Amino acid sequence: MTLKPLVQAALLLSAVAASAAMAAPQVEVLHYWTSGGEAKSIAELKKMMEAKGVAWKDFAVAGGAGENATTALKARVIAGSAPTAAQIKGPSIQEWGQEGVLANIDAAATEGKWESLLPSVVTKVMKYQGHYVAVPVNVHRVNWLWVNPAVLAKAGAKAPTNFDEFFAAADKIKAAGMVAVAHGGQPWQDATVFESVVLGVGGAAFYDKALVKLDQAALTSPTMVKSFETLGKIKTYIDKDAAGRDWNLATAMVINGKAGMQFMGDWAKGEFTAAGKVPGKDFLCLPAPGTEKSYTFNIDSLAMFKVKSAEEQKAQLTLANAVMSPEFQEVFNLNKGSIPVRSGVSRAKFDSCAIRSMDDMAASSKAGTLEPSMAHGMAIDSAKAGAIQDVIAKFMNSSMTPQAAVQALAKAAKTK
Numbered sequence: 001m002t003l004k005p006l007v008q009a010a011l012l013l014s015a016v017a018a019s020a021a022m023a024a025p026q027v028e029v030l031h032y033w034t035s036g037g038e039a040k041s042i043a044e045l046k047k048m049m050e051a052k053g054v055a056w057k058d059f060a061v062a063g064g065a066g067e068n069a070t071t072a073l074k075a076r077v078i079a080g081s082a083p084t085a086a087q088i089k090g091p092s093i094q095e096w097g098q099e100g101v102l103a104n105i106d107a108a109a110t111e112g113k114w115e116s117l118l119p120s121v122v123t124k125v126m127k128y129q130g131h132y133v134a135v136p137v138n139v140h141r142v143n144w145l146w147v148n149p150a151v152l153a154k155a156g157a158k159a160p161t162n163f164d165e166f167f168a169a170a171d172k173i174k175a176a177g178m179v180a181v182a183h184g185g186q187p188w189q190d191a192t193v194f195e196s197v198v199l200g201v202g203g204a205a206f207y208d209k210a211l212v213k214l215d216q217a218a219l220t221s222p223t224m225v226k227s228f229e230t231l232g233k234i235k236t237y238i239d240k241d242a243a244g245r246d247w248n249l250a251t252a253m254v255i256n257g258k259a260g261m262q263f264m265g266d267w268a269k270g271e272f273t274a275a276g277k278v279p280g281k282d283f284l285c286l287p288a289p290g291t292e293k294s295y296t297f298n299i300d301s302l303a304m305f306k307v308k309s310a311e312e313q314k315a316q317l318t319l320a321n322a323v324m325s326p327e328f329q330e331v332f333n334l335n336k337g338s339i340p341v342r343s344g345v346s347r348a349k350f351d352s353c354a355i356r357s358m359d360d361m362a363a364s365s366k367a368g369t370l371e372p373s374m375a376h377g378m379a380i381d382s383a384k385a386g387a388i389q390d391v392i393a394k395f396m397n398s399s400m401t402p403q404a405a406v407q408a409l410a411k412a413a414k415t416k
């Protein structure tokens with residue numbers, strides 16, 4: 001009699017243990033894809049993993065360009081509970097590799113034949129000390145200008161191809177009572193506009209010298225002064241409520257006709273298409289003024305953290321292979337506004353902006369005008385990028401002169 005509750009408890013315990021053993025393997029993924037278009041995109045990966053019998057634990061940290069994600073990730077890694085994977089890009093992958101916390105996923109790369117599907121500029125970034133530790137997701141182009149053609153028509157303005165035309169259009173939009181430039185006053189958005197301006201004013205070779213090689217002479221040159229002058233002029237076309245505004249809310253201003261133009265990478269296209277808008281008709285994707293022949297790239301990737309059990313490891317490799325699959329590369333990038341990073345994905349379903357991105361990337365690669373995005377963590381280490389971003393933000397939010405800005409920029413570029 002007295003044994004009965006004990007037996008019941010034991011039965012219960014073994015049932016719990018059995019269900020734990022049978023619980024689906026799980027991956028926890030840290031990302032910052034929380035806007036409308038972004039959330040739709042990452043939902044596809046969740047669906048795909050669940051279809052493979054792997055549970056998805058979402059670790060989403062809101063904040064454009066991962067503004068807050070890195071802090072959250074550091075806290076988790078220090079606490080000894082890193083997620084399975086996290087969105088980490090460019091040179092930062094090496095920084096995390098040096099911490100000794102990333103997992104070797106060569107097995108997935110071998111199985112998926114990544115070496116034959118990815119350009120070597122990409123594989124280099126995904127490896128730490130010769131071993132794959134990250135899987136690439138897509139290619140975003142940063143040097144775009146998003147335009148509402150109905151706003152242009154209402155204002156009697158023309159779609160701009162260079163800065164003279166841009167300011168002429170901006171004047172007309174402003175005079176017609178609309179916001180000429182949709183923007184959110186956050187340091188990473190300021191840096192996004194800045195780098196497109198540098199590319200437009202100075203060209204790809206100058207961009208490379210200044211923002212990739214951090215050449216002191218280029219950073220303090222008259223061309224850099226002119227870039228800040230141009231940025232200062234753009235500032236006068238931004239509305240007074242821009243401080244702290246999220247990028248997708250700025251995009252929404254272009255979508256609903258409140259504003260005419262936005263400098264932003266093609267994750268903005270994800271917002272337009274999620275709102276049912278059609279490129280060429282409801283919105284235009286134009287290379288940022290003066291940057292038609294160049295391409296600043298931003299490659300999203302998921303870096304993999306060391307996990308404890310063989311089961312977790314297996315789920316991690318499944319995740320890596322899913323990301324590289326043509327099915328995922330197609331559906332994710334259709335929603336995200338980016339283009340596939342690997343070869344062998346059909347172009348058939350991609351729209352005119354994506355096709356243009358694909359063609360322009362190939363052409364600029366041939367012409368030597370394909371450049372890593374400084375603002376999106378592709379070009380330089382995070383300490384230098386942070387210091388440079390601070391200077392640009394200060395310029396945007398004060399009466400700092402272009403001359404003072406170039407001096408501050410050159411100093412920031414020396415950050416260790």
Ligand code: BGC
Pocket residue numbers: 032038063064065066140267298299300376
């Ligand atoms: C990322 C994109 C993201 C955007 C806005 C960029 O740095 O590469 O994937 O959509 O920031 O958060």
